[in-house]
Amino acid sequence: MGSTTATALILTEEDEAKLAGEHGQGVAMAMRIIVALARISQAPRLIDISSAHIDGCLYHGQAGLDFAEKLVSLGAEVTVPTTLNVSSLDLMHPGIVRLDPEESAAARRLMDAYVAMGARATWTCAPYQLEGRPEFGSDIAWAESNAIVFANSGLGARTARYGDFADVCAAITGRAPLAGLHVTLNRVPTLELDCSGIPSRVLDTDAAWAALGFAVGRIVGEEVCILTGIDPALVDEDRIKALGATAASSGGVALFHVAGSTPEALVAGAAWPPAGVRRIPVTGSVLRAARDELTTASVADRLDAVSIGTPHFSLTEFAKLADLLRDGAPFDPSCTVWISTSRDVLAEARSAGYAQLCERAGAKLVVDTCTYLVPILSETVRTAMTTSGKWAWYAPANMGINVVLGTLAECMASARAGRVIRDESAWN
Amino acid sequence: MSRPGTDLARESRVAAESLCPGVGCGELLWLDEPLSLWGGTDLATGMITDVHHPQHGLSIAGRVLVMSASRGSSSSTSVLAEQIRAGVAPAAIVLSSRDAIITLGALAAAEVYEVWLPIVLVDEHGRTALPRSGPVAVVATDAGASVTWNTPPFPND
Numbered sequence: 001m002g003s004t005t006a007t008a009l010i011l012t013e014e015d016e017a018k019l020a021g022e023h024g025q026g027v028a029m030a031m032r033i034i035v036a037l038a039r040i041s042q043a044p045r046l047i048d049i050s051s052a053h054i055d056g057c058l059y060h061g062q063a064g065l066d067f068a069e070k071l072v073s074l075g076a077e078v079t080v081p082t083t084l085n086v087s088s089l090d091l092m093h094p095g096i097v098r099l100d101p102e103e104s105a106a107a108r109r110l111m112d113a114y115v116a117m118g119a120r121a122t123w124t125c126a127p128y129q130l131e132g133r134p135e136f137g138s139d140i141a142w143a144e145s146n147a148i149v150f151a152n153s154g155l156g157a158r159t160a161r162y163g164d165f166a167d168v169c170a171a172i173t174g175r176a177p178l179a180g181l182h183v184t185l186n187r188v189p190t191l192e193l194d195c196s197g198i199p200s201r202v203l204d205t206d207a208a209w210a211a212l213g214f215a216v217g218r219i220v221g222e223e224v225c226i227l228t229g230i231d232p233a234l235v236d237e238d239r240i241k242a243l244g245a246t247a248a249s250s251g252g253v254a255l256f257h258v259a260g261s262t263p264e265a266l267v268a269g270a271a272w273p274p275a276g277v278r279r280i281p282v283t284g285s286v287l288r289a290a291r292d293e294l295t296t297a298s299v300a301d302r303l304d305a306v307s308i309g310t311p312h313f314s315l316t317e318f319a320k321l322a323d324l325l326r327d328g329a330p331f332d333p334s335c336t337v338w339i340s341t342s343r344d345v346l347a348e349a350r351s352a353g354y355a356q357l358c359e360r361a362g363a364k365l366v367v368d369t370c371t372y373l374v375p376i377l378s379e380t381v382r383t384a385m386t387t388s389g390k391w392a393w394y395a396p397a398n399m400g401i402n403v404v405l406g407t408l409a410e411c412m413a414s415a416r417a418g419r420v421i422r423d424e425s426a427w428n
Numbered sequence: 429m430s431r432p433g434t435d436l437a438r439e440s441r442v443a444a445e446s447l448c449p450g451v452g453c454g455e456l457l458w459l460d461e462p463l464s465l466w467g468g469t470d471l472a473t474g475m476i477t478d479v480h481h482p483q484h485g486l487s488i489a490g491r492v493l494v495m496s497a498s499r500g501s502s503s504s505t506s507v508l509a510e511q512i513r514a515g516v517a518p519a520a521i522v523l524s525s526r527d528a529i530i531t532l533g534a535l536a537a538a539e540v541y542e543v544w545l546p547i548v549l550v551d552e553h554g555r556t557a558l559p560r561s562g563p564v565a566v567v568a569t570d571a572g573a574s575v576t577w578n579t580p581p582f583p584n585d
Binding site: 029032033036037039040041042055056058060061062063064066067070143145161162163164165166249397398 | 447448466467471500501502503504505506507509510512513514526527528529531532533535536537539540541
């Protein structure tokens with residue numbers, strides 16, 4: 001051992017057997033990666049996990065494909081329930097993603113490799129909207145920053161920040177290092193964000209929670225915070241999703257609590273925020289400043305596209321959208337509305353009639369992938385509007401377009417008008 | 429100019445911890461801020477494409493990268509593995525934090541291609557002792573790791 005190595009990793013006999021190839025060479029390869037990760041993170045031992053979510057199925061190049069196909073060729077299979085994140089293709093709407101045939105074929109092979117290992121073909125960044133969610137307190141190995149922060153914060157499950165390669169290796173071995181947010185002490189809030197200065201009517205749109213998430217990420221970085229002063233009646237899973245996804249992008253937030261609302265904060269009760277933690281006020285003007293930082297176009301600008309459903313649209317979000325579209329007014333022909341969702345939620349939205357309502361208004365549905373990761377939007381799009389803080393954060397750099405963060409109502413009014421409409425009353 | 433390896437040159441050395449074993453030599457490239465390899469570097473060339481980054485326009489290919497940590501997306505793991513495959517990865521990486529995102533990329537490439545890109549961890553003292561430029565060698569084994577370089581006997585000779 002190196003002189004600077006402080007913590008010794010203790011492996012069980014079973015771990016050693018996996019490492020030695022007694023469960024096959026695929027398991028041995030996965031175990032080498034997990035053990036290396038445990039050493040990097042100075043974990044004292046490995047723990048069992050009860051589910052995995054794999055982000056490695058998005059095609060970034062030959063190396064990711066070679067890694068997955070090597071595991072398949074060595075006979076590796078997942079040993080815990082495993083979901084798959086978005087891929088580079090929409091298998092239900094072929095042709096919607098503009099990739100060259102060679103890259104499409106490689107992306108498809110990558111998807112096939114992960115399915116061959118026994119993972120579910122869910123192709124969603126919002127696995128928490130599917131059946132079989134992790135239980136409170138259970139240890140899981142999830143990748144994709146928005147899924148990680150939702151599982152930790154909204155479900156009270158425990159996952160560290162897993163990424164490419166570590167995710168599938170945890171799924172194959174069923175083991176993960178005891179480190180990071182698997183450790184109870186690391187889940188206690190180290191600062192309080194006092195939100196009592198934000199009017200409740202402002203916090204009654206999902207986009208406000210995205211703006212709040214942007215501010216939270218900027219303030220806390222990678223720390224664990226607790227938001228106080230928020231009426232529990234305003235908190236739902238779509239809002240936890242919106243806050244978490246943006247905070248994970250603007251900072252490195254993997255867990256936050258909302259006093260009186262999220263599962264661990266409910267258990268802790270009056271004990272949180274812990275005595276002596278720093279307290280930082282977050283006001284309505286902080287929220288508006290975040291909104292404006294996530295906006296690079298101006299009111300009244302011509303609008304070419306609207307993108308919603310990043311992270312993937314939920315059934316309740318479809319219901320809210322259907323309410324706004326029920327009067328039947330169509331979108332401006334020069335503005336395309338894109339809705340990203342999972343194939344499972346789309347099936348539910350169809351049986352409820354929501355999806356048909358959206359399509360009748362002119363919206364286009366995307367499943368299995370996402371509108372800022374692969375080329376989907378028309379190349380002529382200059383300005384797009386979104387309810388998603390994460391999309392607003394990444395789209396200007398990834399796609400070279402201007403973006404406006406707005407509420408769902410603002411987005412729909414703007415799509416109908418073909419220009420950016422701001423309703424300041426929703427933000428004040 | 430000093431001539432590395434001559435009798436007059438003195439060898440300097442900083443001890444490190446091995447995060448991924450391997451041996452690599454190259455010119456130092458200090459990153460003044462964390463870098464996201466995904467979205468921040470070119471997959472095929474190793475150029476730093478993040479326009480907000482202080483080292484924008486330089487290439488990481490073949491250099492010994494000194495960086496505090498990566499930033500942002502865990503997809504940087506895949507990007508490093510791909511750059512190793514394409515031969516445009518750094519020769520070695522000297523980190524000052526236990527960055528799993530970077531290190532897993534090198535470990536995965538080692539599993540698939542048997543190419544070992546050394547990644548080592550230095551403490552603040554070691555980081556400060558490193559030169560700002562010039563060639564260094566990074567050696568990382570399970571028994572320990574080090575960064576070594578030759579110092580000219582006389583400054584600016």
